Amino acid sequence: MSPNSTHSHIYDIAVLGAGPAGIAAAIQASQQQCEVLLIDEQPQAGGQIWRAKSDSIISAPATPESINADESRQVLATSGITHSCNSRVWHFEKQANDIWILYLVTNGQSSQIQCRALILATGAYERVFPVPGWTLPGVLGLAGATSMFKEYQTLHGSHTLVCGTGPLVFYVASEILRLGGSISAVVTLNSRLDWLQALPGMLGRPALLRRGFAWMLELKRRGVPVHWAHAVHSISGSSAVENVNIIPVDRTWAWRREVKLNSIATDSVCMGQGLLPSIEAARLAGVATRYDASLGGWIPDVETDTSTSVSGLYVCGDGAGILGVDVAQIQGKIAGLTASNFVKQQEPEKPSSLMKFLLYKFAKLKNFGLAMTRLSIPRDGQLKIISPETIICRCEDVTYAELQSLLQRGATTATALKSESRAGMGPCGGKFCMEMVLRLTAKELGQPISELKPPSVRPPLRPVALEAITGDFQYDDLPIPKSAPL
Amino acid sequence: MTELGRYDIVIVGGGILGAASALRLRAGGMKPIVIEKDEMGQGASGVNAGTLSLQIKRVKLMPYALRGHQRWEHMGRAVGFRKTGGYTLAFNEREATLLEERMALKRDAGAPIELVSMKSLAAAEPRLCSAVVAASYCSEDGYANASLTGQYYRRALREADIPVLENSEVLNIQRTNSEYHIESSLGTLVGQRILLACGAWLPSVAALLEVDLPVQVRVNTLSVTERSPELFSNVIGHATGLLTMKQKSNGTILIGGGWQGRGHPSEGRGQVVAQSLLTNLRLAQYAVPALSALRIVRSWTGFEANVPDYYPLAGALPGLPDAYVLGCVRGGYTIGPYIAQLMGDLILGRAPELPLFDPDRSYDCA
Numbered sequence: 001m002s003p004n005s006t007h008s009h010i011y012d013i014a015v016l017g018a019g020p021a022g023i024a025a026a027i028q029a030s031q032q033q034c035e036v037l038l039i040d041e042q043p044q045a046g047g048q049i050w051r052a053k054s055d056s057i058i059s060a061p062a063t064p065e066s067i068n069a070d071e072s073r074q075v076l077a078t079s080g081i082t083h084s085c086n087s088r089v090w091h092f093e094k095q096a097n098d099i100w101i102l103y104l105v106t107n108g109q110s111s112q113i114q115c116r117a118l119i120l121a122t123g124a125y126e127r128v129f130p131v132p133g134w135t136l137p138g139v140l141g142l143a144g145a146t147s148m149f150k151e152y153q154t155l156h157g158s159h160t161l162v163c164g165t166g167p168l169v170f171y172v173a174s175e176i177l178r179l180g181g182s183i184s185a186v187v188t189l190n191s192r193l194d195w196l197q198a199l200p201g202m203l204g205r206p207a208l209l210r211r212g213f214a215w216m217l218e219l220k221r222r223g224v225p226v227h228w229a230h231a232v233h234s235i236s237g238s239s240a241v242e243n244v245n246i247i248p249v250d251r252t253w254a255w256r257r258e259v260k261l262n263s264i265a266t267d268s269v270c271m272g273q274g275l276l277p278s279i280e281a282a283r284l285a286g287v288a289t290r291y292d293a294s295l296g297g298w299i300p301d302v303e304t305d306t307s308t309s310v311s312g313l314y315v316c317g318d319g320a321g322i323l324g325v326d327v328a329q330i331q332g333k334i335a336g337l338t339a340s341n342f343v344k345q346q347e348p349e350k351p352s353s354l355m356k357f358l359l360y361k362f363a364k365l366k367n368f369g370l371a372m373t374r375l376s377i378p379r380d381g382q383l384k385i386i387s388p389e390t391i392i393c394r395c396e397d398v399t400y401a402e403l404q405s406l407l408q409r410g411a412t413t414a415t416a417l418k419s420e421s422r423a424g425m426g427p428c429g430g431k432f433c434m435e436m437v438l439r440l441t442a443k444e445l446g447q448p449i450s451e452l453k454p455p456s457v458r459p460p461l462r463p464v465a466l467e468a469i470t471g472d473f474q475y476d477d478l479p480i481p482k483s484a485p486l
Numbered sequence: 487m488t489e490l491g492r493y494d495i496v497i498v499g500g501g502i503l504g505a506a507s508a509l510r511l512r513a514g515g516m517k518p519i520v521i522e523k524d525e526m527g528q529g530a531s532g533v534n535a536g537t538l539s540l541q542i543k544r545v546k547l548m549p550y551a552l553r554g555h556q557r558w559e560h561m562g563r564a565v566g567f568r569k570t571g572g573y574t575l576a577f578n579e580r581e582a583t584l585l586e587e588r589m590a591l592k593r594d595a596g597a598p599i600e601l602v603s604m605k606s607l608a609a610a611e612p613r614l615c616s617a618v619v620a621a622s623y624c625s626e627d628g629y630a631n632a633s634l635t636g637q638y639y640r641r642a643l644r645e646a647d648i649p650v651l652e653n654s655e656v657l658n659i660q661r662t663n664s665e666y667h668i669e670s671s672l673g674t675l676v677g678q679r680i681l682l683a684c685g686a687w688l689p690s691v692a693a694l695l696e697v698d699l700p701v702q703v704r705v706n707t708l709s710v711t712e713r714s715p716e717l718f719s720n721v722i723g724h725a726t727g728l729l730t731m732k733q734k735s736n737g738t739i740l741i742g743g744g745w746q747g748r749g750h751p752s753e754g755r756g757q758v759v760a761q762s763l764l765t766n767l768r769l770a771q772y773a774v775p776a777l778s779a780l781r782i783v784r785s786w787t788g789f790e791a792n793v794p795d796y797y798p799l800a801g802a803l804p805g806l807p808d809a810y811v812l813g814c815v816r817g818g819y820t821i822g823p824y825i826a827q828l829m830g831d832l833i834l835g836r837a838p839e840l841p842l843f844d845p846d847r848s849y850d851c852a
Contacts, residue, residue, distance in 0.1 A: 091758065410640045413525055419633035420634065464781060466767055470767050470778070475617070478769060480769075486591070
């Protein structure tokens with residue numbers, strides 16, 4: 001459905017992102033009798049975890065993800081919510097009358113919509129720890145791989161090495177097997193002890209725990225080698241992935257150099273070390289951020305009711321801290337409620353019973369999310385081993401050696417490093433590299449990473465073609481002010 | 487508060503003006519220190535478009551701009567200097583008249599600017615819009631890479647053995663016993679003299695000395711595209727001065743022209759205003775239609791300080807001994823390295839090669 005972009009129309013609430021958090025927020029707000037616009041980049045709602053199969057795939061076997069996803073899409077379809085798909089918000093501003101204006105590109109066409117409250121449910125992107133060879137064809141992120149599996153039911157290689165941290169490693173391995181691929185090895189930095197320590201946090205979710213065990217059993221049954229407490233040292237190949245060299249690590253994830261490299265032949269790699277909250281939109285709106293490793297890194301300052309320091313702006317889901325799909329849905333509902341109260345100017349003196357219930361659920365489910373996120377918190381040892389020739393910013397081909405030399409010559413912030421090296425200035429806008437640039441800066445300067453400041457966020461939130469936003473115009477209609485002084 | 491040392495002069499501001507003044511003063515035998523609230527060259531000096539175009543310089547500042555160009559050419563590769571030549575375009579008769587009048591005055595002021603035929607323009611830049619009705623050309627025009635400013639001056643100051651105190655905001659300034667005590671977040675500096683060269687932050691720092699400077703701040707917008715095969719090779723401008731465009735050697739295209747964003751130096755970096763940005767991009771796309779398919783990767787803003795007559799503040803701070811101000815230089819990126827030398831000479835007690843701009847003047851708009 002295309003959004004109502006007429007100048008006079010004002011939505012009560014716009015939700016940015018149609019993943020589990022955004023869908024829940026939109027539905028909750030709609031149930032509170034608000035007029036809601038749900039905006040998302042993808043052709044169908046669902047976000048990454050509930051990503052829909054492409055229309056070109058006639059049918060696909062159901063999975064726990066696809067069942068939940070189909071249900072949510074069903075509810076959404078009958079909710080009366082305007083869902084603007086294939087839509088990107090490239091900039092947004094709060095006008096003098098406190099109404100938000102959002103600049104959209106939908107199917108290549110530009111439009112502007114207005115709303116009284118804005119809920120950000122922008123999700124996450126993944127952390128890929130750079131090693132020599134990580135930019136070779138055949139290397140995918142773990143989360144990137146899952147979106148390919150879900151949308152196209154296809155694999156990117158015939159023998160895949162799956163590596164990284166947290167539960168996603170095992171989920172991706174099980175999906176590859178399910179789709180008929182074979183796994184050369186599973187390599188994870190986590191030790192069996194790490195998982196043992198995560199167990200208490202997982203006990204509250206027995207169904208998920210069982211699912212994890214099923215993945216492990218399947219790997220064992222298929223004879224897939226699992227290398228616990230191992231890192232990828234490097235990936236080699238002449239024009240694509242051919243070999244992956246792995247090495248055991250200690251508790252800090254530093255290499256145990258006394259042990260020989262183990263070289264594993266493979267034609268493809270999935271690698272990832274957890275998720276990073278996508279906080280660009282919140283920062284663009286002026287929300288302050290802080291570093292919290294237990295929630296995935298830099299997160300916006302968000303209250304438990306999802307409100308922020310910016311009036312009329314709410315943040316929920318992984319974009320507020322990586323806590324997974326179940327928490328995201330609860331937090332989405334909380335955001336829907338809080339934003340509705342704001343719009344209707346009926347902020348209750350004490351929380352309603354529904355709000356109390358949601359806050360209780362949030363607190364309960366949070367432990368599982370924290371336990372999973374903890375498995376991917378970067379450890380210092382891993383930074384010690386980055387070799388100078390490793391590419392850190394892959395858009396601009398900036399190596400660790402270049403960053404190191406600028407830091408040694410006096411740069412003291414990531415902002416200076418960015419302008420001096422171009423790391424983070426390419427099309428991805430630093431979404432892939434900036435966390436690593438900040439880690440390396442902290443390491444070189446001997447400062448805690450929490451004291452560093454990520455560079456400013458600038459529009460567009462995603463690269464947009466000029467013609468998509470400039471639209472049709474007549475030269476004579478351009479509002480050209482008086483010339484510069486002579 | 488820790489005393490961090492005594493200097494002949496404390497220079498507030500680590501941009502081009504502060505750094506280049508420090509270099510001149512050091513060469514003249516003084517012992518300067520530069521204090522900067524962020525990092526070297528991260529303000530206007532580092533986020534501007536880097537345009538080195540005589541066609542957009544003010545007539546009265548042309549002698550300064552010509553000498554500024556020479557300085558940038560001399561800095562060369564380290565600052566990404568490129569002399570590409572530049573065209574300024576007019577798309578209708580009103581703009582053509584404006585272009586002809588203004589360029590004639592600038593030529594008289596010494597800039598090698600000529601009006602060109604549409605045929606020669608089309609031969610040089612075949613991808614420009616066909617609606618151009620008049621154009622001027624200057625072979626001296628080009629650009630440098632503003633993001634390299636901080637890196638360049640940081641090294642230059644280090645080689646000249648000039649200390650720099652970065653990430654150190656000036657909180658208070660006292661004058662006692664004929665000395666300035668500059669209290670900062672990192673400690674106190676003592677200077678025989680003080681030079682304020684802190685751009686858009688001039689009013690707040692001057693206020694610490696109880697001097698009221700009539701400085702206004704503009705919030706200029708810039709955008710950069712993804713990399714592209716070559717679309718044009720000269721710096722491109724517009725008769726009104728409201729468009730500057732260049733394709734960098736890495737293929738990205740930088741689009742500016744002084745379109746206004748929002749914000750104030752006291753509230754952190756400025757913000758891009760969509761409607762203003764869109765007009766800027768439409769103007770750019772009109773000039774070079776092939777831009778339409780390129781993606782904008784980033785738009786940002788920088789603060790430019792001005793006084794009401796749009797001429798520099800360059801001279802003694804009114805009412806205070808041994809205190810100076812340098813800022814508000816329209817075309818300050820181009821002119822900065824040169825006017826800072828003049829400022830250094832003034833402080834050293836030498837006669838500057840060209841006159842400076844007394845801050846104690848009447849600012850009636852010209």
